Each structure stands twice: as structure tokens, then as C-alpha cells.
Amino acid sequence: MIHEVAIIGYSGHAYVVANAAIEMGIDLTHYCDIKTTESNPFQLEYLDTILGNKRELALMYKKFFSEKGINFRTELSNTKSNYWLMCVELENREERDLFLKETNANNVMTRPI
Numbered sequence: 001m002i003h004e005v006a007i008i009g010y011s012g013h014a015y016v017v018a019n020a021a022i023e024m025g026i027d028l029t030h031y032c033d034i035k036t037t038e039s040n041p042f043q044l045e046y047l048d049t050i051l052g053n054k055r056e057l058a059l060m061y062k063k064f065f066s067e068k069g070i071n072f073r074t075e076l077s078n079t080k081s082n083y084w085l086m087c088v089e090l091e092n093r094e095e096r097d098l099f100l101k102e103t104n105a106n107n108v109m110t111r112p113i
Helices: 013-023 048-067 093-105
Strands: 004-008 027-032
Touching: 004 013, 013 027, 027 048
Parallel strands: 004 027
Antiparallel strands: none
């Protein structure tokens, strides 16, 4: 069962969804919207800070992987990624499998896509 939920959008319909979630016993923890809202009836944390941290981490990963000749996937033009999940592109299956083995063995959760 889902125990924590972040609301995407934070007005109108999202309020209805938030009320339903609360009635179901789901813990609402955050909201994500274009900008922070003045009205915050559920006292949720705004994800902009968290997403900003993810973007900073993505920049560090991009630098790290580029120094090793590995392509770190970044935003396409006219898009803005939340970098919740990050992706690297490796040359072949052998490199991929070695990368997965080493990262997971060192408690960095990775998986193929």
C-alpha cells in the first residue's frame, strides 16, 4: 500500500485528490507546481528545494561521467527535467553489466533501462 504521496499541481482538482488521499490514510508529504503557492491548506513541503537539489546533483554527475567518457543524459531543448531518475549511456552490454555490478555492490542502486 502507498503510504506517502506528493501532489503534482496544488489547486482545484489537486485539493480533491488530497482530501481523498487523507481520508484513505495516505500521508501527503509534498507538492510540486510551477511555483510555490500562497494557499497551502495541507501544509505540504514545496518540492522546488528538493528538485533543485536533484538538478545540482545531476550537474555533478554530468561532470563526473563526462570526465570518464560516459554520456550522462540531460534535458532536451525546450524541456526541464526534474532529474528524479538519472540515466547514463554505456557503449555495450558488457560495460553496462560491469557498471551495474560495481555500482550495486557499492550500495548505489542502479538498473538497466
